[in-house]
Amino acid sequence: MMRKILLDEDEIPRRWYNILADLPGSLDPMLNPQTYEPTELPPFLFASELNRQEFSTDRWIDIPEEVLEVYRIWRPTPLYRAKKLEEALKTPAKIYYKWEGVSPPGSHKPNTAVAQAYYNMKEGIERLTTETGAGQWGSALAFATKLFDLECMVYMVRVSYDQKPYRRVLMEAWGAEVVPSPSNRTKTGQKYLEEDPDSPGSLGVAISEAVEDAATNDNTHYTLGSVLNHVILHQTIMGLEAKRQFEMIDTYPDAIYGCVGGGSNFSGGAFPFLGDKLRGERKELEVVACEPTACPTLTKGIYAYDFGDSVGLAPIVKMYTLGHDFIPPKIHAGGLRYHGDAPALCRLVNDGYIRAEAYHQTDVFEAAVLFARTEGFVIAPETAHALKGVVDEAIRCRESGEEKTIFFLNSGHGHFDLSSYAAYFEGKLVDYEYPAELVKRALENLPKVGV
């Protein structure tokens, strides 16, 4: 039996899919964080082509040949049939997964990092900045910038910088400059360091530093690894490849599962399929967004206008949110600790096209260990949230006898997350309940937008 459905390099899709073309009605406008007026992406921070893509309603957007050439380092990625997992679960369901762990940085993140680096290079930008927490996005940007001869500046939250030295070294291996945030490089950083020279930093401060750096240095732009429309657009390469792979075996999934942090992995995998449903070409398709109980944006948040970042510098968008100053408990899936989600994804949840489920981290790691012991790959804790959803569904199928075809986004390996696996084995993982009181307070601070 074939385990993998493979495409040749010349079968990589040559266009990204833009779901804005198929949404019922247009997205609510992005607003300026000071004036609350409709805005575009600030041109001193983003390449004009990325701004164009952010608001385009063209269904298809061509992938430049130079981007395809870099994609070919690891793309097309394999679509796997998880036969051993099915056997272990004694389920009649057929489980497939798209494996993005083969990319050099080890996740789906370079799908957009490469495109962003390319467009900035084309527009004469010589240096890109970003923030990183656990380091996945920073690694992807370091990898991508080096291949287009751009400099890369990563502000890494100090507590991660100290605790995750290997992610930092990985970025340095690709030539990026990595500094702990708060740093002396920016006025924001200096201010925080004056208040507390030992400040552990936060993602909010690191974002502010990366933005200030880009705004105040020549030929420098800022980059984001999730949430924005153009990021999701680039990620659709995954779903488009998967569609071709399913066509090769005359199959179409009945259900799609993905984990959601900011939404780029989930949307990139699911939107090309969801588009079929939005256009009325398919009727039945279950799409399930999997998130942590500790940061339950889609299952417990409200659908409202909120700041994209925790300090109120980023544009205001309509999304499910737990409040921009909500700080979730420190679960091991660091990539899923975001207060909001991508606007297009939120809209489709609100319209009933996507269902959301939340899981406790011990259950998530239990699924991850089962996966390692059946399918062989040790996957990232973020990714394992999608897997937990799949395992539950496969067990439901065992009980009902349904032979569903389940597809999930296996977004990355867990080679830099083994301390979290160790915590699981040692029984040290804490399951956080939904922090209702914290969320209630955070939701009181939403911007008062009269829309």
Place this chain on the structure above:
Amino acid sequence: MMRKILLDEDEIPRRWYNILADLPGSLDPMLNPQTYEPTELPPFLFASELNRQEFSTDRWIDIPEEVLEVYRIWRPTPLYRAKKLEEALKTPAKIYYKWEGVSPPGSHKPNTAVAQAYYNMKEGIERLTTETGAGQWGSALAFATKLFDLECMVYMVRVSYDQKPYRRVLMEAWGAEVVPSPSNRTKTGQKYLEEDPDSPGSLGVAISEAVEDAATNDNTHYTLGSVLNHVILHQTIMGLEAKRQFEMIDTYPDAIYGCVGGGSNFSGGAFPFLGDKLRGERKELEVVACEPTACPTLTKGIYAYDFGDSVGLAPIVKMYTLGHDFIPPKIHAGGLRYHGDAPALCRLVNDGYIRAEAYHQTDVFEAAVLFARTEGFVIAPETAHALKGVVDEAIRCRESGEEKTIFFLNSGHGHFDLSSYAAYFEGKLVDYEYPAELVKRALENLPKVGV
């Protein structure tokens, strides 16, 4: 331009290639470490099918379907054209590499671990033991045993156990039991712990513990990850796939480079090509074994009978050796710190079919960083020795104008070696000269075999 030459799953070779069929004359016999008489592999330690393969002179040995089924998790592996590296080196040479980093444990090691686990399972064995230093082999065996429902017991040198907790957690994720060696589990371990409760351990002690465990427990066998003929046999899957991939582009390499620790990666990649030369089917083929200056077995050792292990428990074989009690300096390529090399490989070096080169580790890491910044992948320090040889050859081609086709074995990723990359970036890597005096003393302790 295509970056990767891919095979379909049904193009995985169905037979391993055994170079013993094509060696000029037979290998010198393996000797019992006590009696110095010719011996087979001890049946209380090894499956009978592995013993049969160890001494078989059949050119082709069928790969069981159950082994192929597991291979399909990550095989066939891609053959890459390193176009970006060529451009950076401004060389007219064409550089190709076989990328084994896509396997779940991240190296070529599971090619034999899976086969060894399978044959042992077939013969009723329920538990396998082994030793591990840096953890590559232990990880591969943990992965393989779990897929055949065997228990796995890994004796991990205590200093590695303490310093490399993530490799240990990886093995545990696949269900292996990992104990620091010396341990209380064996008489050998107890003896060392009595002498020094804080003993850092050594590979020699760990081997003794793993062997004693297998010898004294029911349904338990011992496993080795390199050196032996059956190990190399299983690794030829790499070279056989590569031959098919080169055929797809009507190419045959002019030169093959691989790193050599015990010889399994190098031999597995090069032997299927070398066989063509041994049978007279090809005339020109340069084959280069790359090793560290600090442990220069092939470039500075002598060709003689010596113990396979450092304590004199393992069989005696004819090989290049630095003396079985030679302890090499602590270079970062831990997998290349072995005093001897696989007998068939040594024989081919002695007969002039293979050339050997030795490199300093700072030069090796310089090549590895160049590779990360051109081809994208961060590779293991062991592997980077082969790369260093390739870079030197490509530069020679730039000077001579030769358009050589160079093929190298890219045996694994460096995700668990980033502390070594950090040491390189911080200028902390030491280049050890050839330890002539130490080797001279070690060579005085060779077994006095009258052959």
